Amino acid sequence: MQADLILFWVFAPISVASGIGMLLMRNAVHAALFLIVNFFCLAVFYLVLGAPFLFAVQIIVYAGAIMVLFLFVIMLLGVDGREDLRERRLIAQRPLAALLGVGFVLEVFFAVRASVGFSRHAPGGFDTINEGGNAQALARVLFHKYFFPFEVTSILLIIAAIAAMVLAQRKARAITQAEMEARNASREPASAPRPVA
Amino acid sequence: MSTPVAYFLLLSSILFAIGTIGVLVRKNALIIFMSVELQLNAVNLSLVAFSRMHNSLDGQVLAFFSMVVAAAEVVVGLAIIVSVYRRIRSVNVDDAEALRG
Amino acid sequence: MSVLALAPIGAPTSALSVLWLIPALPLAGAAINLLAGKRLGRLAGSLATALVASAFILSIVVVRDLVAVDAGSRLYVRHLFEWIHVGAFSVGADLRLDTLSAVMILVVTGIGSLIHLYAIGYMHGDPRYGRFFAYLNLFVFFMLLLVLGQNLLLLYVGWEGVGLCSYLLIGFWFDKTENANAAKKAFVTTRIGDTAMLIGLALLVVRFGTLDFTAIFGSAGGTLTKGAATTIALLLFAGAVGKSAQVPLHVWLPDAMAGPTPVSALIHAATMVTAGVYLVLRMHVIFESSGVALTVVAITGLVTMLFAGTCAFGQDDIKRVLAYSTVSQLGYMFMAAGMRAYSIALFMLVAHAFYKALMFLGAGSVMHGMHEETDMKRMGGLIRRMPVSGITFIIGALALSGIFPLSGFFAKDQILEVANSTGRPWMYVLGTAGALLSALYMGRLVFLTFFGRPRSEQAERARESSPVMTVPLVVLAIGAAVAGLLDTSTNGLISRLVEPVLGAVPEGAAGIAKPVLVAISLTAAVVGLFVTWVVYASGTIDWLALRVRMQPAQRVLEHGWYVDNYYSALLVTPGKAVAAWSAYVFDTRVLDGVVDGIGAAIRALARSGRRVQTGLVRTYALAFLAGAICLLVYAGFRL
Numbered sequence: 001m002q003a004d005l006i007l008f009w010v011f012a013p014i015s016v017a018s019g020i021g022m023l024l025m026r027n028a029v030h031a032a033l034f035l036i037v038n039f040f041c042l043a044v045f046y047l048v049l050g051a052p053f054l055f056a057v058q059i060i061v062y063a064g065a066i067m068v069l070f071l072f073v074i075m076l077l078g079v080d081g082r083e084d085l086r087e088r089r090l091i092a093q094r095p096l097a098a099l100l101g102v103g104f105v106l107e108v109f110f111a112v113r114a115s116v117g118f119s120r121h122a123p124g125g126f127d128t129i130n131e132g133g134n135a136q137a138l139a140r141v142l143f144h145k146y147f148f149p150f151e152v153t154s155i156l157l158i159i160a161a162i163a164a165m166v167l168a169q170r171k172a173r174a175i176t177q178a179e180m181e182a183r184n185a186s187r188e189p190a191s192a193p194r195p196v197a
Numbered sequence: 198m199s200t201p202v203a204y205f206l207l208l209s210s211i212l213f214a215i216g217t218i219g220v221l222v223r224k225n226a227l228i229i230f231m232s233v234e235l236q237l238n239a240v241n242l243s244l245v246a247f248s249r250m251h252n253s254l255d256g257q258v259l260a261f262f263s264m265v266v267a268a269a270e271v272v273v274g275l276a277i278i279v280s281v282y283r284r285i286r287s288v289n290v291d292d293a294e295a296l297r298g
Numbered sequence: 299m300s301v302l303a304l305a306p307i308g309a310p311t312s313a314l315s316v317l318w319l320i321p322a323l324p325l326a327g328a329a330i331n332l333l334a335g336k337r338l339g340r341l342a343g344s345l346a347t348a349l350v351a352s353a354f355i356l357s358i359v360v361v362r363d364l365v366a367v368d369a370g371s372r373l374y375v376r377h378l379f380e381w382i383h384v385g386a387f388s389v390g391a392d393l394r395l396d397t398l399s400a401v402m403i404l405v406v407t408g409i410g411s412l413i414h415l416y417a418i419g420y421m422h423g424d425p426r427y428g429r430f431f432a433y434l435n436l437f438v439f440f441m442l443l444l445v446l447g448q449n450l451l452l453l454y455v456g457w458e459g460v461g462l463c464s465y466l467l468i469g470f471w472f473d474k475t476e477n478a479n480a481a482k483k484a485f486v487t488t489r490i491g492d493t494a495m496l497i498g499l500a501l502l503v504v505r506f507g508t509l510d511f512t513a514i515f516g517s518a519g520g521t522l523t524k525g526a527a528t529t530i531a532l533l534l535f536a537g538a539v540g541k542s543a544q545v546p547l548h549v550w551l552p553d554a555m556a557g558p559t560p561v562s563a564l565i566h567a568a569t570m571v572t573a574g575v576y577l578v579l580r581m582h583v584i585f586e587s588s589g590v591a592l593t594v595v596a597i598t599g600l601v602t603m604l605f606a607g608t609c610a611f612g613q614d615d616i617k618r619v620l621a622y623s624t625v626s627q628l629g630y631m632f633m634a635a636g637m638r639a640y641s642i643a644l645f646m647l648v649a650h651a652f653y654k655a656l657m658f659l660g661a662g663s664v665m666h667g668m669h670e671e672t673d674m675k676r677m678g679g680l681i682r683r684m685p686v687s688g689i690t691f692i693i694g695a696l697a698l699s700g701i702f703p704l705s706g707f708f709a710k711d712q713i714l715e716v717a718n719s720t721g722r723p724w725m726y727v728l729g730t731a732g733a734l735l736s737a738l739y740m741g742r743l744v745f746l747t748f749f750g751r752p753r754s755e756q757a758e759r760a761r762e763s764s765p766v767m768t769v770p771l772v773v774l775a776i777g778a779a780v781a782g783l784l785d786t787s788t789n790g791l792i793s794r795l796v797e798p799v800l801g802a803v804p805e806g807a808a809g810i811a812k813p814v815l816v817a818i819s820l821t822a823a824v825v826g827l828f829v830t831w832v833v834y835a836s837g838t839i840d841w842l843a844l845r846v847r848m849q850p851a852q853r854v855l856e857h858g859w860y861v862d863n864y865y866s867a868l869l870v871t872p873g874k875a876v877a878a879w880s881a882y883v884f885d886t887r888v889l890d891g892v893v894d895g896i897g898a899a900i901r902a903l904a905r906s907g908r909r910v911q912t913g914l915v916r917t918y919a920l921a922f923l924a925g926a927i928c929l930l931v932y933a934g935f936r937l
Contacts, residue, residue, distance in 0.1 A: 002199035012208050019215040019235060023223070031228050035235060038212075042238050045205065048198070049249045051257050054241075054264075061264055066234065066271050073275045074227055079288045089291060093916060097221035100923050101214040107927070108210035111934055118203045122249050126198075129252055138261070141254045146262075153265045160269035167276035220919050229915075290915045298911025 004048045015041035028074045032067055039063040050126050053134045198249070205246035212239035226278050226288045230271070237267045314363050314374050316356065317393050320403060321442040323353045328436035335428020343421070346431035347414035350438055354407035361400040369798055372397055375448055375512070382451070389509060392448035398799045401644060401792065402445035402576060405651050409568045410438050412770040416659050417560035419766035420666065430470060434564065437463035441569050445576060450499050450509040453577070457495070457541065460570045461488050467565065468557035477556040484550035491540020491547055498533030501526070515583050522587050531584045531591035534577060535598075542574030542628045545602045549862050551625055552609075555617040559662030562617060567624050567654035572647050575631045579640050579800060586638070596636020600728055603629030605859070607735035611742065612855020615672045616661050619743050622858075623698065624654055626736060630713060633729065639716040640800040641793040642709065645785040648792065649705035652781050653694040656774035660691035663767050664747060667760035674746040676754035683760045686768045688748045690775035695744045697778045699737040700823045702816075705781035711819055712787070712803075718815060719806035726809065730822055737826025745835035 015038050022034040043058040112118070130137050142150055216239060219232030241260040248256025278288065285292050327349035335342045364372050374395040382389040395403075414434060421430050437460055444456025461484075469481030499509060505526060506514050522530075538544070543551035543566075554566055565571070578585065578595060585591045603626045610622035627650050634643035665672055667684050681688035697704035700711070710733055717726040752758045762768065785792040793803060810818075833839050845852060854860065 005199050008200045008204060012204075015208070016211055016215070019212055022228075022231060022235065023215055023219045025228075028225055028227050031231060035231050038235065039238065042242055045208075045242055046245055048200070049205065049245045050198075051245050051248070051260075054245060054257055054260060057261065057264060061268055062234075062238070066268055069271060069275060070227065070231060073279060077227075077279070077282050077288055079225065079227060090912070090914065090917060093920065094222055096920060097218045097923075100221075100920075100927060101218045104217065104923075104927060104930075105207075105210050105214050107930060107934065109207060112203045112206050116203050116206065116250070118201055120201055120203065120250075122198045122200075122202050123252060126249060126252055129254060134257075137254055138257060141258050142261070145255075146258050149262060153262060156266065157269050160272045164272045164276040167273070168279050217923055221916055221923065224916075293915070294913030296911065297913025298908040 007044060007048050011041045011044050015045075028079050029071065032070050032074065035070075036063050036067050039067070050130060051134060053138055202246050202250045206243055209239045209243035209246065212236075212242070224289050224291055226281070226290050229290065230274055230278065234267065234271070237263060314360055314395065315376070317360055317374065317376055317395055317446070318378060320353050320356050320360065320407070321439050321446060323349045323356070324435040324438040324442070328432045328439060331428050331432030331435065335432055338428055340427070342428035342431050343414070343418040346435045347411060347418060349435065350407060350414050351411040353438070353442070354404070354411050357400075357403045357407045360395065361404060364395055364397070364400055365795070372798065386507060387503065389449055389451045391452065392510070393446045394448035394511060395446065396799050397796045398576075398579060398644070399445045401648065401796065403442060405648055406438060406441050406445065406569050409651050409655050409774070410434075410441075410564060412773055413560050413564045413568075413655060413659065416563075416662070416767050416770040417558075419764050420560055420662055421558060426470070430467075430558070433463055433466045433470070434560070437467065437565060437570070441573070444573055448511055450502065450511075450514075453580075454496070454499060457537070457573060457577075458492065460565070460573060461485060461492065461541070464488075464554070464561075464565050464570055467561040468554045470557055470561070474556075480550075480553040480556040484554050487547050487550040488540040491537040494533045494540075495537025498530050498537070501530050501533065505530070511580070522584065524588055527584055527587035528590045531581070531588050532594060534581055534584070535591065535595055538574030538577050538632075539598065540574075541577075542571045542632070543625050544574070544598050544629060544632060545605055546861070548602065548606065548625050549858070549865060552613075552618050552621040552858065555615070555621050559617070559658055559665065562621070563655045563658035563662070566621065567658050568651035571624060571628060572631075572651070575628065575635065575643055575647055578632070578635045579644060582635070582638075582640055582800065585635075592636050592638065594636075596633050596725070599629040599632030599634075599636055600725060600732075601629070602626065603633065603732045604728060604735065605629075607732055607739065609855055609858045610739040611735065612852050614674050614856065616664065616674050616677075616743065616747060617658070617672055619674075619739060620654070620657055620661060623736065623739065624650075626732065627654065627698070630710065630729075630732065633725070634713045634716065637713075637716050637720060637722065637725070637804065638801075639713065639803045641796050641803055642712045642716065642785075644796060644800065645790070645792045646709035646713065648784065649697070649709045649778070649781050652774055653697040653704075653706060653778035656694040656771060656778050657691055657698070659767070659771055659774065660687050660694065663687040663763040663771065664691075664760075666763050666767070668756045671754070671756050674743065677747045677752075677757050678750045678754075679748070679752040679757060680760055681748040683752075683757075684762045686762055687771060690768075690771040692744055692748070693775045694778050695740045699740050699827060700733055700819060701827075702820060703782055704779050705784075706778075707820075707823075708782040708786055708790075711816060712785070714819055715812065715815055716804060716806075718809035720804050721806060721809070723809065730819060733819055734822040734826050737823045738830055741827040741830030742834055745830055745833075749835040750837070 018034045018037040018041065022031045022038065025031040025034060039058060039062045043055045043063075046052075046058060047055040213236050216232045216234075216236035219235065220229050223229050223232065241263050244256045244260040244263070246256075248254060248260075281293060282288055324346075327346045331338065331342050331346060338345065364374060376393045376395075378391040378393065380388065381391045414431070417430070417434065421427055424430060440456045440459030440463060442456070444453055444460060447453040447456060465481045465485040468484055469478045472478045472481075502509060502514065505522070506517065508514070540547045551566060551571070555562055557565075585595065606622045606626035606629060610619050610626060613619045613622060627646070631643045631646050631650070634640075634646060661672075664677070664680060664684065664687060667680070667687070668677060671677070681692075693704070697706040700707045710729075714726055714729050714733070717729050752760075784790060787793075833841050833844070857863065
């Protein structure tokens, strides 16, 4: 019994359960918390699969930043109340969704069975790939082979930040002349700047 | 590693399916968005699994980029949800039906 | 047999080359008056009259040049331009002057100009004075085109054109609905005949490949089968029945009296209604090839003559008497044509033109004096108050009745002679009965209108009309009187003139001797006139009381044996029902239904298509997923 097998069979049900939990929760905050659990499980899987760097990044970025952002917006909009889980408008939606979901899984099952096969283990030799540590190896690939996409993604992040700022701002009303004078008038007239004590 | 790679792929597909069903069934915009994140993570998992399978780091790099883009996307997406909320005072996607034909 | 081997005149003499001017002048007058009639004012009438009169003078010159040539070659054809050219079929705008058309243009322009002159006075003060003369001129143009055409298509153009002008002129005072209705009735009724005629023209094209007279006359004699000839002849005759108001298409003519009197005189007495006779005369070659057709023509003429004669006797409206009289006299002409006495029919046409136009104009003069009253019951004693009108009218009436030596006598007499001598005794008897009838209704008209004591205030205060109206009356009266000299016998001037075109009058030796015939017909006329004098003018019989006792019979005659009512019940009412059904049921429900239905169907289709656009994000997401899965399956199978 290898460690990875144990880890897999422990955390896989947890991740599926938390996924389904997230699906079923009426309260948005509860759903977010279940998703965080799911992310943690995935992080463990990354570790199992020999990607320790991603393990860290997953926890820091996804669970730490993104989900916090989610929770922040949930709190901001005040939607932690009860959501009506009954389906009134699109009656066929749920059966269809279930059907398609199951169908999808089956499809992948057959595709995998046909191509990869369920008995195939990962080939050895992954440790040589991770020479000098996963981060160093990743850096070697990232800054040589994928340098251009790296730079582009940095631009993407800046754009995203700007877009968010623009989208979320409230439009400022133009200050009229009268208001300006009113402001000036409310200040103490002819006040010399007081010297700093 | 004694776990067959295919297990991870299957797990990834299950999680993806759960995310998809979440997108289709839930009405709360934020939860839909979270389901999308679940989908993205499922795909990341399969990418890393393939990377392990092919003994190459390309999959991990791709998963890394995916995370970056997902982060940016979350930022913009949440900003949009906030804007829409300001308009229709609700996060129920069924209430945003102005494009109804 | 007709001899149509006329050789066209080679080098056109100077006068004949302006043949085209004869129709062109009235056309110009019509154009000028249509465009500038209002501005011309009173000048419009004089202009129109002058143009028609000039056309008349030109006609005289042209005809004189025509007869200067010897009899065998009195034919002038002038090709103006190529009108239609489709494949093997071509029609040229060609004019034809032979002795038949020569006589016709003289009648049309001569009597036309007199009537134009009369109309200047009659239509004085009418707000649409210029328009009236434009229409009159246009009519003269079309009539000339009809008789001068060298092919049946030009004839048909003229035929339709005079129909149009008749419609315009009958309904000239269109603000009164009954005038407009009368115009419509005239047009629609003649249209029935015109359609048959058009089919006949089409058959001629099928048979001969052309509508040119020379071509048809040349080959018709030998190559036309009896059946084809009968069909074509009957179809053409149907057109004549419509245009010349024969039974059963006669119903429009009495109603057409709603138009101004000059119109009645020109169109419905002297010229347009004679177009049918002209057609039969012109196309007699076709008719000759089929004995059936000729018999039909003669019988139609006979029946019409008697029928209309009875109706004329029962009318109280002076113009309606004259209208039915015209129908009856036209029947006489067709009778003659049916007996192959074409030149006599032509002579009667000429004589009738004179005395009927005269009587219509005289009636117009009477109506003017009576302040537009037409009911003879309110007239009386007008001979003292309107002497010129009265005397000229009486001359015309006597001419119609067939009193020697006026024109009508010679015409009628010759027709009866032919009937008698060619072995048709019953036609002779009925023809003589017809002559008696015409004397009866004419006498009634004359005695009621001009003699006795005035029976109303208007009659007492009637005065003679102005010279511009009485002068044409006098001229026409002279014409009616002496026109008989034109054709005193079968060797008369006109007969000899048109013999190369129309053939000789059939001769026979059967029946009664000629002097006896003359005596019989004269006696019939005199008896008729005498009887009416006794009843209406001598004062010995209270004709008003008699009329009251004979009321039912008089009603029948007055309503024309209720033919109009039969037509109305059998044709008009069902026709209107069909029209109403088409308009309100078929059109609104079926046709509009189809159109609206298409729209509704598209709307329904769109409505169901719209349901895809739910506006809900989840639906679209579902669609994405479904599409993605399909693609995956497809890719899966491919691999």
